[in-house]
Amino acid sequence: xxxxxxxxxxxxxxxxxxxxxxxxxxxxxxxxxxxxxxxxxxxxxxxxxxxxxxxxxxxxxxxxxxxxxxxxxxxxxxxxxxxxxxxxxxxxxxxxxxxxxxxxxxxxxxxxxxxxxxxxxxxxxxxxxxxxxxxxxxxxxxxxxxxxxxxxxxxxxxxxxxxxxxxxxxxxxxxxxxxxxxxxxxxxxxxxxxxxxxxxxxxxxxxxxxxxxxxxxxxxxxxxxxxxxxxxxxxxxxxxxxxxxxxxxxxxxxxxxxxxxxxxxxxxxxxxxxxxxxxxxxxxxxxxxxxxxxxxxxxxxxxxxxxxxxxxxxxxxxxxxxxxxxxxxxxxxxxxxxxxxxxxxxxxxxxxxxxxxxxxxxxxxxxxxxxxxxxxxxxxxxxxxxxxxxxxxxxxxxxxxxxxxxxxxxxxxxxxxxxxxxxxxxxxxxxxxxxxxxxxxxxxxxxxxxxxxxxxxxxxxxxxxxxxxxxxxxxxxxxxxxxxxxxxxxxxxxxxxxxxxxxxxxxx
Numbered sequence: 001x002x003x004x005x006x007x008x009x010x011x012x013x014x015x016x017x018x019x020x021x022x023x024x025x026x027x028x029x030x031x032x033x034x035x036x037x038x039x040x041x042x043x044x045x046x047x048x049x050x051x052x053x054x055x056x057x058x059x060x061x062x063x064x065x066x067x068x069x070x071x072x073x074x075x076x077x078x079x080x081x082x083x084x085x086x087x088x089x090x091x092x093x094x095x096x097x098x099x100x101x102x103x104x105x106x107x108x109x110x111x112x113x114x115x116x117x118x119x120x121x122x123x124x125x126x127x128x129x130x131x132x133x134x135x136x137x138x139x140x141x142x143x144x145x146x147x148x149x150x151x152x153x154x155x156x157x158x159x160x161x162x163x164x165x166x167x168x169x170x171x172x173x174x175x176x177x178x179x180x181x182x183x184x185x186x187x188x189x190x191x192x193x194x195x196x197x198x199x200x201x202x203x204x205x206x207x208x209x210x211x212x213x214x215x216x217x218x219x220x221x222x223x224x225x226x227x228x229x230x231x232x233x234x235x236x237x238x239x240x241x242x243x244x245x246x247x248x249x250x251x252x253x254x255x256x257x258x259x260x261x262x263x264x265x266x267x268x269x270x271x272x273x274x275x276x277x278x279x280x281x282x283x284x285x286x287x288x289x290x291x292x293x294x295x296x297x298x299x300x301x302x303x304x305x306x307x308x309x310x311x312x313x314x315x316x317x318x319x320x321x322x323x324x325x326x327x328x329x330x331x332x333x334x335x336x337x338x339x340x341x342x343x344x345x346x347x348x349x350x351x352x353x354x355x356x357x358x359x360x361x362x363x364x365x366x367x368x369x370x371x372x373x374x375x376x377x378x379x380x381x382x383x384x385x386x387x388x389x390x391x392x393x394x395x396x397x398x399x400x401x402x403x404x405x406x407x408x409x410x411x412x413x414x415x416x417x418x419x420x421x422x423x424x425x426x427x428x429x430x431x432x433x434x435x436x437x438x439x440x441x442x443x444x445x446x447x448x449x450x451x452x453x454x455x456x457x458x459x460x461x462x463x464x465x466x467x468x469x470x471x472x473x474x475x476x477x478x479x480x481x482x483x484x485x486x487x488x489x490x491x492x493x494x495x496x497x498x499x500x501x502x503x504x505x506x507x508x
Contacts, residue, residue, distance in 0.1 A: 004345065008353025011056045012361070017354070020053070020061035021362050027061075028068025029369065032084045033076055034399055039069040039085065040325040047332050055336035056350055060358040062332055063312075066325050067359060068366055070268065070308050071115040074301055075377060078107045080392045082212035082399075086203065087268035087304035089434055090276050090296075092211055097292030105374055107297055109239045110246075112370030114298040116363050117243070117250050118306035122258040123359040126309040130317050140263055142449035143460050147470035148263070149443035152270055153435065154474035155277040164481050166428045174436025177201050184445035185452070196408030203437055205400050205412040210430040212396045213417025218424065219389045239371055246298045249279050257303035261310020268304035269438050275303030290429070309359060315340050316352050 011017055031042030043062050050058035073085030078095035091111060098107040140148070153171065180191045181200035192198060243250070253275035260271040279299035280289045289296050315326040330340055338348050345352060400413040420430050454460040461467050 004349045004353040005357070007350050008357045011350050011354050012357060014054075014057075016054065016057045017060055020057040021064050021358055022365065024061040024064030024358075025068045025362055025366050025369065028065040028070075029072045029366075029373075031065065032069030032072030034084060034395075034402075039066045040328050042069055043325060043328040043332070047328070047335070050332060051335065055333070055338055055348075056354045058332060058336055059329070059351055060354055062329055063355050063358050064362045064366075066329070067119060067305075067308060067362060070305050071112060071119075071301070071366065071370065074111040074115070074297075075108065076395070077211075078111065078297075079104060079377060080212065080388070080395070081215045082392060082396060083207060085268070085304070086207055086434075086438075087272045087300070087307075089207055089211055089269070089431070090272040090300040090304075093276070093290050093300075093431060094293050094296030096215075097290070098294065098297070101292055103292070104377075106242060106294065108374035108377060109242055109371065110294055110297050111301045112367055112374065113240065113243050114246070114250060114253075114302040115305040115370075116367045118254045118257055118302035118304075119309065120360065120363055121254045122261070122306035122309040123356060125258050126313055127356050130313045139466060141464070142446040142453060143464045143467040144470070146443055146446040146450055147461060147464075147467040147474070149439045149446065151470045151474040151477075152273065152439045153443070154477040155273055155435070163427065166426075167432045170423070170428050170430070170432035171436050174433035175440045177206075177433075178437060178440030178444065184441060185448045194408065196406060196412070200441065201437065202404060202406075202409045202412050205404070205409040206416045206437060207434060208396045208400050209413040209416025209418075210420040210433060212392060213413060214420030214424060214430070216389055216393045216396070217417060217421040219392075242294075243298075246295065248282070249295055249298050250302050252278060252282070253299045253302035254306040257306025258310040260303075261307035262313045267311075267438075268307040269434075271303040271307040272300040273435060273438075275299040290431075312355065316344060316355070 027042065027046065028039070031039065042065055046062060046065060050061065053061075070085060070087070073083060073088035074091045074095065076082040076084045077088040077092035078099055081092050081096040083089040083092055095107045095111065098104065178200065180197050182189055182198055189198065196202070256275045256278065257268070257271040260274060261268070276289075276296055276299045279295050280286045283289065283293070283295055285293065311326050312329075315330060333340055333351070338344065338351055396413060396417075397410055400410050401407065423430065450460050451458075461471060
């Protein structure tokens with residue numbers, strides 16, 4: 001390993017590699033901050049410009065772009081309730097309410113610092129556990145993926161706001177939406193009334209509509225030139241102190257993000273949802289989640305950035321891309337004549353070790369850019385609401401079109417904007433719908449594949465240890481809110497039935 005690091009460090013003596021690192025971070029910031037342009041799309045757009053470059057320069061530029069875009073998706077999520085990346089939708093749940101309280105600077109600072117901590121620790125985990133973690137990833141088959149999806153859906157109680165019933169209604173609505181399009185096993189078309197739905201409901205368009213365009217409609221209810229008050233940020237050095245109360249949250253969310261990143265198909269969105277839900281259960285004030293609790297921003301951003309180095313583990317060790325962004329990276333390496341897999345550590349050691357060093361060296365630059373930039377970006381909150389409304393609407397529609405190059409997706413975004421606006425009138429949160437859109441297809445396809453493999457034997461889900469543990473945890477998490485409600489009802493009933501003491505009060 002030491003020899004590999006020395007080889008990797010020697011490549012950073014080239015100015016082209018350093019320029020590639022800085023260029024990748026800057027482009028990643030822009031790509032992540034534009035709604036609709038994901039890290040994978042940004043990397044794909046950059047690949048044609050890397051044909052003539054050295055393989056190390058090319059991979060360093062693409063990896064740092066990937067790293068920076070995973071963070072910068074939080075900027076529009078906090079400032080405009082418009083997630084730049086799908087995983088940033090969870091950040092918006094508490095980041096945007098903080099912005100409305102005038103705490104946009106604190107939310108942006110927490111997001112960049114927690115992203116840095118998650119990414120650096122996860123990179124160190126990647127260096128020392130890359131081969132071991134890929135064995136765990138290979139243990140996941142259809143039964144395990146189905147159980148993992150059910151476990152993810154069980155987190156609904158933490159995303160449902162103050163009403164679990166409304167959360168289940170939203171979850172059911174989202175699951176019904178995932179049945180639209182081509183059947184994942186038989187290939188039969190289901191409930192498709194427009195050609196643009198053949199691959200299912202466009203996820204990015206639905207996400208932008210539910211979070212951002214619905215917010216635009218709410219802004220139109222109170223037109224005028226009102227602005228949000230802006231609280232001052234502390235000095236640059238004091239900004240680091242904002243993370244001090246979140247040490248446990250950072251550690252938990254980093255491990256959750258890294259482990260889920262290693263599992264192919266899990267992804268940063270599931271990592272964010274899981275870390276957010278776990279932190280809500282550990283929090284001393286869970287009732288403030290979704291209303292601007294900084295713990296929610298830290299959990300979400302730490303997990304989705306820790307997920308990124310984890311996703312590189314199966315790609316480097318086995319040549320298996322766990323998500324779209326790493327698939328693009330595999331393609332870029334193939335163009336350069338490099339094939340990811342076990343032999344890459346002996347045949348091309350400069351590639352994996354350059355990636356490790358790029359992630360560690362590029363992070364301080366990314367943090368400095370984020371901390372200095374946050375003082376500029378928060379000025380967006382001082383722009384009159386009448387201007388911001390038009391700006392957000394235009395950004396959403398442009399981002400939706402650029403992601404798919406299809407005007408139908410723009411219509412879907414507008415439709416989901418109206419749906420999100422109407423649901424807000426009956427106090428139904430959009431987060432459970434997003435959870436269902438992320439996990440619904442994964443749950444159905446792997447459930448049916450498991451049954452095909454087992455000859456319709458449902459026992460397969462209990463015979464596999466990982467699947468059985470995940471389903472057991474899901475059952476406990478599903479039942480917890482109902483058990484709590486039952487115990488609360490029994491306590492209230494016991495208090496009412498107890499004999500009153502002097503003064504007319506009941507003995508509890």
